[in-house]
Amino acid sequence: MCGIAGYFGYQKDQPNFGQIKKCLNLMKNRGPDFQGFNKFSFENKVSIMLHSRLSIIDPESRANQPFEDESGILSFNGEIYNYLELKKNYKLNQLKTGSDTEVLLKYLNKFSLPKEDLDGMWSYAYFDKKKRELILCRDRFGEKPLYFLYHNSNYYYGSNISYIFALSGINKNLNEEKILSFISYGFKSLFLNNKTFFSEIKNIESSSALIINNQLNLKKKFIWRKITHIETDNSFYNEKKIKLKSLLIETFSKRFRSDFPMACLLSGGIDSSAIVGLAKTINNIDLNCFSIKTDDKNYDESERIDSLCKSFNLKPNYVRLNKINNYDFLEKIISDTYYPLSSISYLVYAHLNKAVKEKNFRVLLTGIGGDEIFAGYYTHHMNYLVQSFKNRKNFKNIFSTWKKFTKPLVRSKILSDFNYYRKQLKKKLPSFHEKEEISKFVKKRKELKVKEKIFCKKNFFRNQLSKDLFRDTVPPQILSADQVSMHFSIENRTPFLSHELFKFSNSISDECLIRNGFGKAILRDALSEFLPESIINFREKIGFYANINKLFHTNSKKFKDQLFQSNYINSIINVNQVNKLLQKDYMNNAESKFIFCVLNLAILSNLK
Numbered sequence: 001m002c003g004i005a006g007y008f009g010y011q012k013d014q015p016n017f018g019q020i021k022k023c024l025n026l027m028k029n030r031g032p033d034f035q036g037f038n039k040f041s042f043e044n045k046v047s048i049m050l051h052s053r054l055s056i057i058d059p060e061s062r063a064n065q066p067f068e069d070e071s072g073i074l075s076f077n078g079e080i081y082n083y084l085e086l087k088k089n090y091k092l093n094q095l096k097t098g099s100d101t102e103v104l105l106k107y108l109n110k111f112s113l114p115k116e117d118l119d120g121m122w123s124y125a126y127f128d129k130k131k132r133e134l135i136l137c138r139d140r141f142g143e144k145p146l147y148f149l150y151h152n153s154n155y156y157y158g159s160n161i162s163y164i165f166a167l168s169g170i171n172k173n174l175n176e177e178k179i180l181s182f183i184s185y186g187f188k189s190l191f192l193n194n195k196t197f198f199s200e201i202k203n204i205e206s207s208s209a210l211i212i213n214n215q216l217n218l219k220k221k222f223i224w225r226k227i228t229h230i231e232t233d234n235s236f237y238n239e240k241k242i243k244l245k246s247l248l249i250e251t252f253s254k255r256f257r258s259d260f261p262m263a264c265l266l267s268g269g270i271d272s273s274a275i276v277g278l279a280k281t282i283n284n285i286d287l288n289c290f291s292i293k294t295d296d297k298n299y300d301e302s303e304r305i306d307s308l309c310k311s312f313n314l315k316p317n318y319v320r321l322n323k324i325n326n327y328d329f330l331e332k333i334i335s336d337t338y339y340p341l342s343s344i345s346y347l348v349y350a351h352l353n354k355a356v357k358e359k360n361f362r363v364l365l366t367g368i369g370g371d372e373i374f375a376g377y378y379t380h381h382m383n384y385l386v387q388s389f390k391n392r393k394n395f396k397n398i399f400s401t402w403k404k405f406t407k408p409l410v411r412s413k414i415l416s417d418f419n420y421y422r423k424q425l426k427k428k429l430p431s432f433h434e435k436e437e438i439s440k441f442v443k444k445r446k447e448l449k450v451k452e453k454i455f456c457k458k459n460f461f462r463n464q465l466s467k468d469l470f471r472d473t474v475p476p477q478i479l480s481a482d483q484v485s486m487h488f489s490i491e492n493r494t495p496f497l498s499h500e501l502f503k504f505s506n507s508i509s510d511e512c513l514i515r516n517g518f519g520k521a522i523l524r525d526a527l528s529e530f531l532p533e534s535i536i537n538f539r540e541k542i543g544f545y546a547n548i549n550k551l552f553h554t555n556s557k558k559f560k561d562q563l564f565q566s567n568y569i570n571s572i573i574n575v576n577q578v579n580k581l582l583q584k585d586y587m588n589n590a591e592s593k594f595i596f597c598v599l600n601l602a603i604l605s606n607l608k
Contacts, residue, residue, distance in 0.1 A: 002159075024052065266290065342480040384514045
């Protein structure tokens with residue numbers, strides 16, 4: 001895991017050494033082990049590639065980047081999980097290092113762009129020395145961030161937006177449209193388009209590549225099609241379960257490759273438990289488990305955490321939340337990245353990363369993506385009901401099962417009333433229900449115009465799953481996970497984000513995902529021999545959440561000074577109404593999220 005940045009353009013406009021040095025200094029959190037840069041000049045143009053390294057595979061200096069051979073130069077952030085298989089398949093026998101970086105460079109020298117056989121997470125800049133061409137590429141799910149700026153006919157890029165400002169020296173112009181959408185709709189609005197919170201800087205889309213040729217002309221190309229295929233045949237369930245078990249073992253084993261010990265965030269849910277269980281039973285790896293200790297009974301999963309750890313002879317590391325240093329955490333992370341955290345859960349995540357860092361771990365595994373690939377949220381149960389209602393297929397039985405097993409667990413009004421939910425779907429926008437709850441706190445509004453994204457025309461349930469995976473929930477999560485973990489110089493890995501697991505999920509019928517009132521049914525069954533029954537059969541979706549009142553003294557003068565520090569953000573919100581809200585001892589989820597959004601944006605808008 002590393003940081004990358006660079007410039008591709010005319011020599012007369014290139015960043016000076018002071019700007020390069022400033023950028024490399026900013027990159028030290030993402031890569032504390034080494035910082036360096038490479039310059040390649042031709043005609044009247046130049047490519048400058050910067051890199052900061054966090055060593056995970058082959059930590060020797062020989063694997064430092066930018067990495068160059070006779071054909072190309074690579075600046076790479078991420079991990080290629082199947083680098084050993086690629087090395088064997090392409091007969092790469094004369095390599096100078098044991099790193100995945102060198103394997104990736106040889107691969108790109110051959111193909112330029114990723115093919116189906118490249119398995120990993122990445123954002124990279126690859127310069128083809130023969131074609132004098134630069135390729136900027138992100139992985140299929142967008143696990144690793146990459147931003148770019150086109151300014152005065154030149155290109156700048158970076159893992160963090162702050163790197164681009166350092167290299168280019170341009171003014172910071174806030175994007176009001178993005179700010180208003182984040183305040184009104186929360187984190188689910190972050191990836192409705194590729195705009196960032198700064199007008200000139202764009203987000204490179206996941207599973208895409210920007211190809212800039214030697215005349216500085218840009219072409220965009222997608223490296224993977226996010227298409228959902230539906231299997232309607234529900235027979236041979238046992239065979240499919242066995243296939244999934246085998247696929248999980250193969251996929252996760254590659255994601256356990258590291259030259260350093262690894263940690264895992266453990267909840268009482270099926271996803272993180274699967275990571276711990278497969279690491280132990282298949283790979284004989286004792287992951288160091290970290291969990292939140294909360295006094296809120298609604299979010300306390302310690303009973304199942306303790307049970308799982310006991311069954312594998314592991315000792316959980318519990319981290320208690322407090323109200324100390326949370327503003328400092330938030331301010332430093334936003335200053336690093338020039339991006340707000342998507343939700344308050346990632347301030348909780350910061351506490352966990354701090355504990356992981358103090359134990360000197362460099363790799364942290366999480367269960368992000370499992371819910372979206374295998375249908376684990378209560379929203380997915382509701383969308384499954386909608387789909388079965390639309391096609392009139394066994395709706396009465398499905399509804400009866402949902403009413404018996406799922407509805408009693410749901411605290412949300414909209415997710416416990418099927419007819420109300422169906423009516424609200426006409427509003428199209430994500431988080432529309434929360435927008436209504438916080439509307440009185442927002443003074444300045446701009447309605448979002450969103451082009452409907454269709455991943456699967458024939459199946460509403462699958463289309464919504466893909467929306468969550470590729471737009472609404474996973475992209476904000478993995479962005480914030482990357483922001484926080486890299487602030488602590490930790491590589492975050494998400495084993496469920498595998499294109500092979502996605503392909504499998506879309507080769508089975510809906511009834512394999514939600515079955516007998518269980519979400520992620522086939523995943524549970526595939527893991528049954530690896531995990532305790534108390535985990536496999538637990539229906540409730542607890543989630544990873546903390547109310548803002550647990551992390552800040554929201555009614556204190558200090559907090560109000562921090563919240564209202566930006567005149568610009570104050571002009572958007574109704575300050576008097578917000579002040580009244582801060583008097584409450586406990587805010588509801590929508591109110592808590594709103595205040596956290598405002599706090600993030602107040603910090604962001606005041607960055608120098």
